Amino acid sequence: MSHGNMNLTLKVWKQKNKDTKGRFETYNAKGISPDMSFLEMFDVVNEQLINENKEPIAFDHDCREGICGACSMYINGRPHGPKGAVTTCQLHMRSFKDGDTIVVEPWRSAAFPVIKDLAVDRSSFDRIIAAGGFVNINTGNAKDANNILINKDDADDAFNAAACIGCGACVAACKNSSAMLFVSAKVSQLALLPQGQIERQDRVLNMVKQMDEEGFGNCTNTGACEAECPKSISLENIARLNREYSSALLTQNKIHH
Amino acid sequence: MASSSKLNAKIPEGTLESKWTKYRSTVHLVNPANKRSLEVIVVGTGLAGASAAATLAEMGYKVKALCFQDSPRRAHSIAAQGGVNAAKNYQNDGDSVYRLFYDTIKGGDYRAREANVHRLAEVSGNIIDQCVAQGVPFAREYGGTLSNRSFGGTQVQRTFYAAGQTGQQLLLGAYSALQRQVGMGAVTLLARHDMMDVVNIDGKCRGIIARDLVTGKLERHFGHAVLLCTGGYGNVFYLSTNAMGSNVTAAWKAHKKGAFFGNPCYTQIHPTCIPVSGDHQSKLTLMSESLRNDGRIWVPKKQGDNRKPSDIPEDERDYYLERRYPAFGNLVPRDVASRAAKERCDAGYGVGTSKMAVYLDFAFNTERYGKIEATKHNLHNPSKEEIMKLGKDVVKEKYGNLFDMYKQITGEDPYEIPMRIYPAVHYTMGGLWVDYNLMTTVPGLYALGEANFSDHGANRLGASALMQGLADGYFVIPYTIGDYLSEEIRTKSIPTNHEAFVKAEAEVNERITKLLTIKGTKSVDSFHKRLGKIMWDKCGMARNAQGLQSAITEIQQLKKEFWSDVRVPGEANELNSELEKAHRVADFIELGELMCVDALTRNESCGGHFREEFQTPDGEALRDDDNYAYVAAWEYIADSNFELHKEELKYENIKLAQRNYA
Numbered sequence: 001m002s003h004g005n006m007n008l009t010l011k012v013w014k015q016k017n018k019d020t021k022g023r024f025e026t027y028n029a030k031g032i033s034p035d036m037s038f039l040e041m042f043d044v045v046n047e048q049l050i051n052e053n054k055e056p057i058a059f060d061h062d063c064r065e066g067i068c069g070a071c072s073m074y075i076n077g078r079p080h081g082p083k084g085a086v087t088t089c090q091l092h093m094r095s096f097k098d099g100d101t102i103v104v105e106p107w108r109s110a111a112f113p114v115i116k117d118l119a120v121d122r123s124s125f126d127r128i129i130a131a132g133g134f135v136n137i138n139t140g141n142a143k144d145a146n147n148i149l150i151n152k153d154d155a156d157d158a159f160n161a162a163a164c165i166g167c168g169a170c171v172a173a174c175k176n177s178s179a180m181l182f183v184s185a186k187v188s189q190l191a192l193l194p195q196g197q198i199e200r201q202d203r204v205l206n207m208v209k210q211m212d213e214e215g216f217g218n219c220t221n222t223g224a225c226e227a228e229c230p231k232s233i234s235l236e237n238i239a240r241l242n243r244e245y246s247s248a249l250l251t252q253n254k255i256h257h
Numbered sequence: 258m259a260s261s262s263k264l265n266a267k268i269p270e271g272t273l274e275s276k277w278t279k280y281r282s283t284v285h286l287v288n289p290a291n292k293r294s295l296e297v298i299v300v301g302t303g304l305a306g307a308s309a310a311a312t313l314a315e316m317g318y319k320v321k322a323l324c325f326q327d328s329p330r331r332a333h334s335i336a337a338q339g340g341v342n343a344a345k346n347y348q349n350d351g352d353s354v355y356r357l358f359y360d361t362i363k364g365g366d367y368r369a370r371e372a373n374v375h376r377l378a379e380v381s382g383n384i385i386d387q388c389v390a391q392g393v394p395f396a397r398e399y400g401g402t403l404s405n406r407s408f409g410g411t412q413v414q415r416t417f418y419a420a421g422q423t424g425q426q427l428l429l430g431a432y433s434a435l436q437r438q439v440g441m442g443a444v445t446l447l448a449r450h451d452m453m454d455v456v457n458i459d460g461k462c463r464g465i466i467a468r469d470l471v472t473g474k475l476e477r478h479f480g481h482a483v484l485l486c487t488g489g490y491g492n493v494f495y496l497s498t499n500a501m502g503s504n505v506t507a508a509w510k511a512h513k514k515g516a517f518f519g520n521p522c523y524t525q526i527h528p529t530c531i532p533v534s535g536d537h538q539s540k541l542t543l544m545s546e547s548l549r550n551d552g553r554i555w556v557p558k559k560q561g562d563n564r565k566p567s568d569i570p571e572d573e574r575d576y577y578l579e580r581r582y583p584a585f586g587n588l589v590p591r592d593v594a595s596r597a598a599k600e601r602c603d604a605g606y607g608v609g610t611s612k613m614a615v616y617l618d619f620a621f622n623t624e625r626y627g628k629i630e631a632t633k634h635n636l637h638n639p640s641k642e643e644i645m646k647l648g649k650d651v652v653k654e655k656y657g658n659l660f661d662m663y664k665q666i667t668g669e670d671p672y673e674i675p676m677r678i679y680p681a682v683h684y685t686m687g688g689l690w691v692d693y694n695l696m697t698t699v700p701g702l703y704a705l706g707e708a709n710f711s712d713h714g715a716n717r718l719g720a721s722a723l724m725q726g727l728a729d730g731y732f733v734i735p736y737t738i739g740d741y742l743s744e745e746i747r748t749k750s751i752p753t754n755h756e757a758f759v760k761a762e763a764e765v766n767e768r769i770t771k772l773l774t775i776k777g778t779k780s781v782d783s784f785h786k787r788l789g790k791i792m793w794d795k796c797g798m799a800r801n802a803q804g805l806q807s808a809i810t811e812i813q814q815l816k817k818e819f820w821s822d823v824r825v826p827g828e829a830n831e832l833n834s835e836l837e838k839a840h841r842v843a844d845f846i847e848l849g850e851l852m853c854v855d856a857l858t859r860n861e862s863c864g865g866h867f868r869e870e871f872q873t874p875d876g877e878a879l880r881d882d883d884n885y886a887y888v889a890a891w892e893y894i895a896d897s898n899f900e901l902h903k904e905e906l907k908y909e910n911i912k913l914a915q916r917n918y919a
Contacts, residue, residue, distance in 0.1 A: 003537040016831075017831065017832075033537055035534045035537075035668075036535075036537050037539075037666075039539070044537065047780055047782060050835065055826055055827055056835060058834060060327060061501060062326060062331055062333070062501055063336045063500040063501075064500070064501060065540075065542050065543075066662060066665075067335050067336050067422065067424075068331040068336065069328075069330070070327065085661075086665055090662070090665045090666070092668075115832055116831070119832065122327060122328060123328065123448065126329070126330070126446070126448070127440075129330075130440030132440075133433055134391070134433035134434060136437065137391060138312075139311070139735065140383075141390065142383070143386065144386055145345070145388075145389040145395075146345075146347060146403055148390075149401030149402060150397055151401055152397050152401065155394055155396070155401075158394040159396075159420065159426070162394050163425070166330055166331075190392050193394070195389070
């Protein structure tokens with residue numbers, strides 16, 4: 001079935017599982033419409049592979065509206081492809097030209113092992129949140145919501161940080177595979193809000209410790225993470241994380257020694 | 258009408274207002290030491306699942322949480338846009354628990370259970386308190402208080418929101434509460450796991466069979482109770498606003514193992530979605546109902562008018578919702594708005610290339626906001642451009658991410674030209690039948706959130722799905738599960754080499770082998786698309802007896818073809834997306850048949866179920882309260898054989914009336 005008139009060459013990373021070596025395979029994507037999303041283009045290629053009795057390409061995806069953070073393709077050397085501030089699922093084929101060759105790889109990071117083809121294991125992010133990315137409050141203990149007044153600017157800044165979708169593009173973009181933008185977004189959200197004050201210091205120390213244990217690299221202030229973030233999470237959050245971390249270290253040293 | 262003897266809704270005695278309070282104070286408790294040895298399995302980690310798993314773990318139960326996504330944070334609740342309702346009356350506009358209760362029953366076209374809905378309204382305020390305490394960054398006013406907006410089917414402002422990403426922020430709140438318990442070892446998290454079947458022993462649910470989606474290995478998990486928080490089944494239509502992975506498999510397996518399915522035909526078609534652009538389309542994208550606060554819906558007054566929207570003068574536009582329903586205007590409930598859009602398009606007034614779309618236009622309110630801002634900023638005699646620019650900033654703050662999404666998908670800028678929208682499948686009010694405790698007809702097996710049928714009747718009001726998911730998980734199940742588990746404290750953990758586990762796993766294995774060895778000629782997706790077309794054409798926004806009868810025949814035929822000609826590549830012992838989809842589509846096919854059977858049996862129109870044979874002269878849904886004021890709870894007997902049980906709906910506090918939004 002033909003959908004449009006773009007024809008493309010795809011060079012896609014194929015890898016059976018985490019224990020085997022991968023390689024690039026070449027595929028032809030024919031009859032692509034400019035209105036398709038990048039993932040719908042992959043659907044067409046996979047349908048064709050299935051019809052030819054070949055194995056389809058594995059990739060993560062779910063909501064296809066840019067919010068779940070599942071899709072994760074490294075396209076022509078950029079996480080989520082050539083357009084700024086969009087996820088792979090919201091990248092449309094009108095951003096490419098007929099005849100283009102497109103190279104598609106998984107996120108590359110020691111802390112994101114490849115599961116199969118373009119799908120990687122990002123459970124390290126979940127473990128970082130489990131280490132401290134929360135307010136310590138049980139269900140049923142809350143007071144009336146309007147008893148906590150929050151300055152609108154702080155609320156807006158907290159929201160902007162909280163908009164992180166946990167896709168891992170920041171890590172994939174970073175030459176050091178640093179997860180600082182991801183961690184800083186959660187630390188910032190909770191540091192900016194009164195609800196987050198009680199465990200402000202433990203939170204940042206525990207999350208950074210877990211981040212290091214997972215094997216993410218250090219931050220060298222290159223800014224690729226911010227440039228590639230589909231939700232435009234700001235580098236200011238990393239500055240805030242650094243302040244929070246230093247301040248927590250200093251204060252805690254005073255207490256313990 | 259009497260309720261079937263197989264259905265006991267266990268609604269507490271007493272007045273509507275006192276039922277829940279009294280119940281909470283008298284329900285059996287489990288002491289802390291016993292909680293530690295009681296195991297609960299939670300399937301799904303959306304708002305209902307994550308909040309239930311976190312809360313039960315906080316209480317001391319041993320919890321296992323499963324999700325098919327790579328992280329619990331990606332469950333599809335994340336995509337909910339507009340907001341969450343709560344009867345806080347922060348706007349001082351006359352809201353109350355009773356009003357939220359009343360609006361929900363009326364919005365559901367008088368097909369929901371009074372006691373459940375009242376409880377939902379009672380706990381709605383606690384949800385906002387809990388989420389704020391977790392650090393959920395809701396929108397706020399300059400004074401620091403929480404902000405509200407309006408949603409359909411109400412005349413108060415009770416919707417709390419975080420831009421167009423409310424579901425994301427609420428889910429991340431519940432997810433962080435869940436991860437906190439994971440970090441403390443109180444919850445065992447199994448991501449990338451599909452539930453393949455439930456395991457019943459001596460008439461009680463005692464666990465599940467799951468598949469590790471990375472290794473393909475089948476696993477047996479014991480639980481004293483199992484909670485299905487697995488969302489809705491809108492993907493039976495292939496195209497919907499659901500995520501690609503959203504599926505009915507867990508609920509359907511439970512159904513085949515004894516859980517009755519409630520009101521399967523009640524589907525919500527959301528009025529404001531981005532129209533289909535071609536046959537490559539894999540899903541549809543919602544444009545939040547909150548946009549109807551500031552967007553006005555219209556079509557040209559002239560049929561087939563091909564002028565650009567900006568060239569059509571004001572008096573040649575038909576703001577048909579404002580015309581037909583002046584009291585609620587653009588904020589009528591979803592089913593009413595969807596049918597009105599379909600009516601205009603079917604009559605030849607649709608816009609865009611496909612003519613299957615209507616305009617959602619922000620120009621009027623952008624200008625209105627611009628004027629307010631100009632006054633605030635002391636600008637005298639501002640130009641139209643200045644006004645529109647100021648207004649655009651206001652609109653951007655309210656809906657920025659939605660406008661960006663629209664532009665990304667369509668290539669058109671909605672700040673400059675009206676959005677084109679059309680109804681699309683969004684939510685399913687139907688689901689597993691549950692009693693007041695949220696327990697299905699199988700003891701020990703529960704259904705929460707969209708997976709159950711309980712609170713929305715035949716049509717859900719906007720911003721009520723988030724409310725229900727979190728109500729069920731944070732504030733209902735933590736109490737009601739005690740009623741069952743207090744009787745289970747003597748039940749030791751059952752070893753998973755029990756014959757029931759062995760048998761269930763063998764059956765799953767057999768099905769996987771069958772799917773992989775058919776080696777037919779057609780892809781799973783091709784079957785899914787065909788099913789979706791049958792469902793949309795014959796069991797969609799409008800249904801009739803003839804269409805439903807033919808749909809049932811076509812679906813039975815499709816099922817035969819699927820099981821003899823589907824092609825599932827790859828192996829069982831690896832990450833195999835096609836195999837995952839094959840399981841899900843096989844279950845969707847069986848569910849599709851039941852939906853049509855249910856729709857055919859319900860000889861009335863109500864809410865999202867619109868039978869063309871039953872309508873008022875004005876084209877509104879015509880209910881038949883004498884014969885159909887019941888919940889249809891279907892029992893699975895055998896392949897294509899379902900038995901209807903009725904739960905009579907008794908309205909003791911609300912007078913049944915034809916809905917009137919005019």
